[in-house]
Amino acid sequence: MSESSAHDIVTVRDLHIRFNLGREKKTSLFRPAAKKELHAVRGINLNIRQGETFSIVGESGCGKSTVARALAGVYKPSDGEIQFAWQDSAAQGNREQNGTQMIFQDPYASLNPRWRIGRSIAEPLMLAKKIGNSRQARQYCGELLEQVGLSARDLDKFPHEFSGGQRQRISIARALATQPSFLICDEPTSALDVSVQAQVLNLMRKLQREHGLTYFFISHNMAVISHISDRVGVMYLGRIVEQGSVEEIFARPAHPYTRLLIAAIPQFDNPDVIREPIRGEAPSPLAPPPGCAFAPRCPYAKERCHQTMPPTHSLSDHHQIECHFPYEVMAHHDSIPLAQVS
Ligand code: SF4
DSSP: OOOOOTTTTEEEEEEEEEEEEEEHHHHHHSOOOOEEEEEEEEEEEEEEEOOOOEEEEOOOSHHHHHEEEEETTTSOOOOOOEEHHHOOOOOTOOOOOOOEEEESSHHHHHHHHOOOOHHHHHHHHTTOOOOOOHEEEEEEEHHHHHTTTTGGGGGGGGGSSSSSHHHHHHHHHHHHHTTEEEEEEETTTSSSOOOOOOOHHHHHHHHHHHHEEEEEEEEEEHHHHHHHHHHEEETTTEEEEEEEEHHHHHHOOHHHHHHHHHTTSOOOOOSOOOOOOOOOOOOOSOOOOOOOOTTTTTTTOOOOHOOOOOOOOEEEEEEEOSSOOHHHHHHHHHHOGGGGGO
């Protein structure tokens, strides 16, 4: 779905991630038991540009966390490739742009409860052997805390002395300690209250501007995605089914799944609009259906959808959709306001 360009810092091409789950139960004396495999990511393409937030949105189990962990180097591609711009510059002798850090969903789990905050923030510096003397390290960690809206005096406190939002701020300070250029953000606000979510997202935007950071952000929450993203990939059962700028995705969603996700966003200023969850369940990634994986839930599905994988159509320079009948589906969409979709 994507071509690499001069400003891309991450390029993912035809990425597949499969997990070996052992073997099925043996049903015949004469035949070996079949291999059980989870094909979590089924051939995705994307490029992430310097200084932007590229987000992946989708329901639980769609494969977005697996992609995030593959970008973080936790999982190796089963097929396809992931390229980082700084791998090239490292080969040319420039090792400055070497930073990838991750911010996790649960700030409670990402901070050691027995360590003072200063030690937690300094740990990545020690691992990267970037720490000076202890006075310099303390001053630097205190400055990081101030950048995320806390105080240098908080260095001596323990995680339990902070609220959830403050703990996520500390996790962000910790992630920034080694001055990374690329941050992988795995649902960083989903454990927080709605009011605190907006504060943390605003802080992340501010830090992005100040430090020139690039974010890869994953979430199941379309409202959060609309707040933080520059470009969005919509993921369904291991595939990116629609990809475009945040304006294109939210103003004129093309894929039926994207449209249903947007229509399910609660409208607090219009409580009379009744929102329904998307009907049905995603098929099991252990046995994805042939053809379009969304066909069992798609109101527009025809026979071809159940038999053949849909091709990718470009709707504009940067807006792509995987569907057999994109123009038919979009013409129908245009006749129904988004507020009436459910
Ligand atoms: Fe629906 Fe068919 Fe398009 Fe899939 S390919 S989204 S089933 S119309």
